[in-house]
Structure formats: C-alpha cells, structure tokens
Amino acid sequence: MIELQNVSKFFTTNKGRHYILKDANFTIPSGKNIGILGRNGAGKSTIMKMLGQIEFPNEGRIVSDKSFSWVMGVGGGFQGNMTGRANVKFVCRIYGQNKQKIDDAINFVKEFSELDDYFEMPIKTYSSGMRSRLTFGLSLAFDFDYLLIDETLSVGDARFKKKSKEALLKKIERCNVLLVSHDMGTLREICDAGIVVDNGKMSYYEDIEDAIKEYAEINKRAK
Amino acid sequence: MGTRNSWQVQKSVIYALFLREVNVRFSAGKLGYFWVIFEPLLQVFIFVAVKVMLFGTTSSLDYPVFITLGFVGFNFFRHVVDQSMGAFAANKGLYAYKQVKPIDTIISRVLVEFLVTSIIVFIFVLFGSYFGFDMNVQNLGILLLSFIWLALFAIGFGLFTAVLSTFYDSLKKVIKLILSPLMFVSAVFYAMQDMPQGLQDLIYYNPLAHFMELLHSSYFFILNDDFVDYTYMLLWTIIPLYIGLWSYSRLEKRIISL
Numbered sequence: 060m061i062e063l064q065n066v067s068k069f070f071t072t073n074k075g076r077h078y079i080l081k082d083a084n085f086t087i088p089s090g091k092n093i094g095i096l097g098r099n100g101a102g103k104s105t106i107m108k109m110l111g112q113i114e115f116p117n118e119g120r121i122v123s124d125k126s127f128s129w130v131m132g133v134g135g136g137f138q139g140n141m142t143g144r145a146n147v148k149f150v151c152r153i154y155g156q157n158k159q160k161i162d163d164a165i166n167f168v169k170e171f172s173e174l175d176d177y178f179e180m181p182i183k184t185y186s187s188g189m190r191s192r193l194t195f196g197l198s199l200a201f202d203f204d205y206l207l208i209d210e211t212l213s214v215g216d217a218r219f220k221k222k223s224k225e226a227l228l229k230k231i232e233r234c235n236v237l238l239v240s241h242d243m244g245t246l247r248e249i250c251d252a253g254i255v256v257d258n259g260k261m262s263y264y265e266d267i268e269d270a271i272k273e274y275a276e277i278n279k280r281a282k
Numbered sequence: 283m284g285t286r287n288s289w290q291v292q293k294s295v296i297y298a299l300f301l302r303e304v305n306v307r308f309s310a311g312k313l314g315y316f317w318v319i320f321e322p323l324l325q326v327f328i329f330v331a332v333k334v335m336l337f338g339t340t341s342s343l344d345y346p347v348f349i350t351l352g353f354v355g356f357n358f359f360r361h362v363v364d365q366s367m368g369a370f371a372a373n374k375g376l377y378a379y380k381q382v383k384p385i386d387t388i389i390s391r392v393l394v395e396f397l398v399t400s401i402i403v404f405i406f407v408l409f410g411s412y413f414g415f416d417m418n419v420q421n422l423g424i425l426l427l428s429f430i431w432l433a434l435f436a437i438g439f440g441l442f443t444a445v446l447s448t449f450y451d452s453l454k455k456v457i458k459l460i461l462s463p464l465m466f467v468s469a470v471f472y473a474m475q476d477m478p479q480g481l482q483d484l485i486y487y488n489p490l491a492h493f494m495e496l497l498h499s500s501y502f503f504i505l506n507d508d509f510v511d512y513t514y515m516l517l518w519t520i521i522p523l524y525i526g527l528w529s530y531s532r533l534e535k536r537i538i539s540l
Contacts, residue, residue, distance in 0.1 A: 112380035115535045129379050138375045152298035153381045155286055
C-alpha cells in the first residue's frame with residue numbers, strides 16, 4: 060500500500076504556484092499494476108519521482124512499506140563519462156551487493172541490453188535507445204516491490220520492444236509496476252488499474268479501461 | 283532488500299562513489315597516474331629552483347623540505363575546496379538513485395584527496411631519504427594533529443562553499459579566483475618571521491597562513507608558533523562547518539531535485 064497524506068506539490072512559476080497535487084489524500088492499493096495517465100505537464104513524472112524519493116512533496120508525506128526501483132526514464136540515472144559496465148557496477152555497489160552478485164548483474168545486463176562493444180564505452184556516446192536498453196536491463200537485475208517506469212518501453216526497435224515487454228511481463232509475476240505512458244496499447248497490456256492526473260488531482264480507477272476513457276474525456280475537453 | 287540501515291546504505295554509497303572518483307581521477311587522459319604524482323613534485327622543484335637562483339642557499343633550514351610541507355598542506359586545502367564545490371553538479375545524474383545523497387559525493391571526494399595526498403607524501407619521503415635531506419620531525423604528534431585540523435577546516439569551508447555556490451553561482455567564480463593567488467599570501471613557501479612587518483600584519487588575517495605556520499613550526503626545530511592564533515583558527519573551522527552542515531540539512535532536497 061502506498062499512502063499519500065495531505066500531499067501538496069507545486070512548482071513556482073512567474074505566474075505563481077503551479078500545483079501538481081493539491082492537498083491530496085490518496086491510497087494506492089497493493090498488488091496492482093497501475094498505469095498513470097495525464098496530459099503533458101500534468102505532473103505524471105513528478106509523481107513518479109516522488110514515489111522514487113528523488114523529488115519531495117512541498118507539504119504532507121508519502122508513506123509506504125514497499126521498495127521502489129529508481130525511475131526508469133529515457134534520460135537520467137547514468138553518469139555520462141562512465142562506461143556501461145562502470146554504471147552497472149556503481150548501481151550494484153550502492154545497493155550493497157557482493158562481488159559475485161555484481162558479476163552476475165554485469166553478465167545479465169550485458170546480454171540483455173545487447174550493447175556488445177558499447178558496454179565498455181562511456182554512456183555519453185550512447186543513443187537514447189541504447190541508454191534505455193541499459194537502464195531497463197539493469198532494473199531487471201534487481202528485485203523490487205514496485206518498478207517505476209516512465210515511458211521507457213516506447214524506445215528501441217520493434218524487436219527489442221517486444222523483447223523488453225516479454226521480460227517485463229515475466230518480471231511482474233513477482234512484482235508490481237507503476238507505468239507512465241501515452242501508449243494505450245502498452246497500458247492495456249501491462250496494467251490492471253489506472254490513475255489519471257489532472258488539474259492538481261489524482262483519481263483512481265479500478266479498471267484501466269475506465270482510466271483510459273476518462274483520459275480521453277480530458278483530452279476532448281481540452282480541445 | 284529494504285533491510286539495510288541508513289548507515290550501511292550510506293557506507294556502500296560512499297564506497298561506490300569513492301571507487302568511481304579514483305577511477306576518474308587516475309584516468310584523466312592516459313597520463314592520469316603520472317600527473318597526480320608529478321604535478322606536486324614539479325611544483326616544489328620549480329619553487330626551490332627559483333628560490334635558490336634568487337636568494338642563494340643561505341637559509342638555516344632545509345628549504346626543499348620546508349616548501350614541500352607547505353605545498354602538501356596548501357594543495358590539500360585547495361583541492362578539497364575545489365573538489366567540494368564541483369561535487370554536487372558533477373554527480374547530478376546519480377541522484378536518480380535515492381540512496382545517493384549530495385553530501386556523500388563530497389565525503390567521497392575528500393577521501394580521494396586523502397588517498398592522493400598520502401601517496402604524494404610517501405613519494406616525497408622516498409625522494410627525500412634517497413637524496414639525503416634532513417627530514418627529522420620536531421613533533422610528529424602535533425604535526426599529524428595540525429594536519430587533521432587543517433583537513434577539518436578544509437572540509438568545513440568546502441561544504442560551506444559547495445552549498446552556497448549551488449544557489450549563488452558567482453560565489454563559485456569568486457572562490458576559484460581567490461584560490462590560485464592565495465598560495466602567495468598563505469605562508470606556504472616562506473616563514474612569517476622572515477616577512478617585513480607590514481606584510482605580516484596583512485597575512486595575519488588569512489586563516490590558512492596560521493595553519494601553514496602551525497604545520498611548519500611542528501616540523502622544524504628552529505621555528506615556533508608565535509604567528510599562530512589558535513582561537514582564530516578555531517573560529518574559522520567551526521563557523522563554516524556549522525553553517526555548511528546547517529544549510530545543507532535544510533537544502534538537501536532542493537539540491538537533489540535541482
């Protein structure tokens with residue numbers, strides 16, 4: 060269970076405060092794979108980051124006894140001048156893993172990401188697709204209660220997309236996922252329930268189809 | 283996986299960052315190892331050569347040893363401050379992992395600086411004994427304590443400037459501007475007692491000069507600590523460290539999500 064208690068989150072703009080969440084009291088039930096929907100700038104990624112504890116509410120708090128992965132996104136999480144291998148090692152070390160586990164993780168990520176020679180090259184030489192292959196492979200090497208995924212699945216060529224979707228479906232037999240995506244196909248395939256973020260509010264939908272419908276409504280209204 | 287306490291987590295983060303920093307530092311270009319060690323050797327060599335050419339070798343103390351000690355201390359301070367100021371921004375990408383806190387990046391960089399300084403001291407000692415310099419220390423205990431105090435001063439000042447320069451970019455530029463010429467007014471390669479009165483009064487305001495005097499006086503029998511004001515040093519150690527830690531603890535979240 061993830062509980063948001065009186066959570067407010069805003070960004071200060073020239074025109075005053077722009078609220079992502081305003082005094083939200085909200086419970087996200089356990090054991091569900093949840094898609095997060097919302098228009099651009101509605102705050103989906105910020106909410107993900109708050110769950111991953113790298114962004115913090117301005118007021119209130121988020122309580123959970125579950126473990127969360129880092130936010131798997133297209134850009135972040137890697138240091139450009141480190142090689143793919145060094146980055147994998149680094150992440151293993153901050154999770155306190157021993158040498159044996161680090162070696163296993165390196166072998167796994169190297170094979171899964173299909174980076175070949177690029178695995179030994181600095182991340183800054185990677186394309187965005189290569190980066191997300193690395194970050195996705197790395198996250199599969201760990202065990203979390205929740206995977207936080209921000210659009211990563213939509214990168215890479217068709218074959219790799221299929222492969223990572225299969226790997227993810229296998230992974231979520233043992234854990235849950237919180238997924239931000241604009242791709243309704245992916246959402247339907249992976250998620251059971253949905254959260255729609257709009258105008259400083261979060262709404263929970265038991266069925267992902269209802270969330271998708273509501274999201275379509277919001278889009279229609281915006282036009 | 284959620285069974286580790288926060289200290290264990292921080293320990294493994296600092297360890298991981300430390301290895302990463304060592305890797306980066308020693309492989310800057312293909313000559314990483316070479317420069318880390320030979321830069322300070324070259325620096326000392328140049329200063330000794332200039333001194334001998336200009337003033338001859340009349341000084342009653344072993345000048346190369348004197349100047350080496352000064353540079354080791356000064357460079358440690360300069361590098362700690364410089365590295366601390368850059369630490370938050372350089373590791374920005376790694377805050378994506380909630381375990382990594384900005385202060386860990388400073389701690390690991392300071393540890394790397396300790397490692398580098400130890401290697402350099404070791405090489406200087408090898409050099410010195412090979413060429414037969416008089417390296418007798420008057421009071422090794424006090425010398426080590428002085429160095430630890432200098433380290434505390436450097437860490438406090440480094441943290442202070444790191445936090446503030448995150449929000450006031452011009453502070454970083456000012457500090458960088460000050461750090462290079464600072465060497466000339468910090469009693470690094472001369473003793474305060476040999477300076478004219480007017481200059482002494484001026485340099486006396488520089489806290490680093492007090493630290494250098496303390497290092498030198500604990501090493502050499504013929505020097506004393508007349509120009510060391512311990513209270514002044516203490517204030518310069520405690521105040522930046524306190525403000526640095528206090529403002530860091532208040533601003534940590536903002537630094538992470540910057």
